[in-house]
Amino acid sequence: MIAQNPKIGAYDLAIDAMGGDHAPVSVLDGLEIAAERHPNAHFLLVGDEATLQPLLAKRPRAAKACTIRHAREAIPGDMKPTAALRVRQSSMRIAIDAVAGQEAAGVVSAGNTGALMALGKIVVKSLPEIDRPALAAIGPSARGDVVLLDLGANIVCDARNLVEFAVMGDAFARAVLGLPNPSIGLMNVGSEELKGDERVRLASEMLKASPLAANFHGFVEGHDITAGTVDVIVMDGFTGNVALKTGEGALKLFGGLLKQSFTSSWLSKLGYLLARPALERLREWMDPRRYNGAVLIGLNGLVVKSHGGTDALGFAHAVDVAMDMVTNRVNDRIREGLAAMPSRNRATASLTTD
């Protein structure tokens, strides 16, 4: 087992076995894959013991990697976060409690997103240096993967939040994408210095005066996400959430129309069959399972959200993301990054007196 912190106990990750549309089967199938990829990992599997025991017995690698902890309840997908906070015996809560209690370095759940975010913030708590945690994930671009944050944890953000997101995005890209010097862009409506609101202009000035300056590309625009202009794109959670869903929607529309085109005639069906091996690679490349696993970053422990509808491969990818962050001690990197930032008061003061 690879502990992120010497204080951390017996488990790399706690797993909410009961969250997600196809739980617990898809979760256990995902762990069977993950256990092969991470042979030394040890998982705390939280859920209904009577259900999990026979399923685990049929999955030898997962069985070896997992210890079951019983939870008699599960958070329904439509439960409000405020209600979910009151369910103390849910699989999600017990898994998160294991992170808060430092038994595990992180948690992975495919369950109720709002509940997971709320429980993460309230039970695991933010790093002392961080004002607000952010939701981060990886997306595809023409030049490799790109880290996007915040994707919706913070609807209203100030310049300080955006700067902290840059520090966290930098640590994320180093840990998960393995980039030694990730470039960072700040989302705006144009790349010129005078574009945007006061908030993004101030964040840009603060980043230019920080140790991240060398890797700070400046402002980027929406099309820079898929162009791969930078490795990390920082934005407020409202913009990030809309951008992510808009991009996903555009790809879905294109994919649907492409399918219609190929089935529209006998000749185009034949054309599809001939081009199929190449198109299958395209499909694999765009496969949302490859990008599964959004991380609530900036907490005293990792909280990773897997898509609720994903299958075993998607869940295994979310576990990969979590394991990369644990192994590479992403929180230690965030702490170092924040410690190296100039004092926020000083940075703001120097800007307002300029």
Place this chain on the structure above:
Amino acid sequence: MIAQNPKIGAYDLAIDAMGGDHAPVSVLDGLEIAAERHPNAHFLLVGDEATLQPLLAKRPRAAKACTIRHAREAIPGDMKPTAALRVRQSSMRIAIDAVAGQEAAGVVSAGNTGALMALGKIVVKSLPEIDRPALAAIGPSARGDVVLLDLGANIVCDARNLVEFAVMGDAFARAVLGLPNPSIGLMNVGSEELKGDERVRLASEMLKASPLAANFHGFVEGHDITAGTVDVIVMDGFTGNVALKTGEGALKLFGGLLKQSFTSSWLSKLGYLLARPALERLREWMDPRRYNGAVLIGLNGLVVKSHGGTDALGFAHAVDVAMDMVTNRVNDRIREGLAAMPSRNRATASLTTD
């Protein structure tokens, strides 16, 4: 000629002949197409007379529809809006002056976007009832075209601005898409009532208490743009600009990868040839020229921005959008829509006392 307003003079539209990457040739070729589509239209063609005269002589339909007005200067594509405001003899300025002076109902330019927006706001001026004009355009969805606004004219918006955008979007969809009862969505990070910030929640309450209530769908998310969930999507200009460019970027990435797939082997090339007629229809459907023509809406006259790099077909489409709005008296509809809204003070007061 179809006048929007009995006071409006001799021209339907003023055309900036010198704006855009391929001006004036692409502009004149576009007008040759537009003149065929709108046989009764009369255009004021503004630009260098010595250049335009011989080009027009070779395009008989455009020549019949156009009257040249000489402008000795052109606004460069990289000129700052503040500098462009001082160039009184530019083709863009003289064309806009013709709208402000009610000689023409609107202007179409493929030139410098920032300059056109600034000149539009300052020279043509907002409708008295409108706090801020918005940039609106049409995008593709799985269920037909969708009107999107604001796409970047207003970086910071309040609830009142969003409500005004809904009124303008409604008028736009009726005029350009010909929809008798366009449905309206308000962009947010989730569809539940409690999602988002104070601003979008207040705008939603105001819309529910307005004559638009019957067509107001409530909150929508990023993926609803291409899903075609509603006919009009209202958002602040920062979000709209990022969403538009993110969606365009995603389609470009997919298109590029698809092209790579088809050229990756001999078999896939053959497959492409067989499926080509169907794929050509897909290409036509996604053709950005079909969506060319962003309108600065809410002014005392139409200001339509054509993409700078477009060709004759794209420019002709921007003229189509402008002509649809002139013919359908979109500004009269906006005025009617705003007059029917409950007083903003009343709407706000009833919300704060609830």
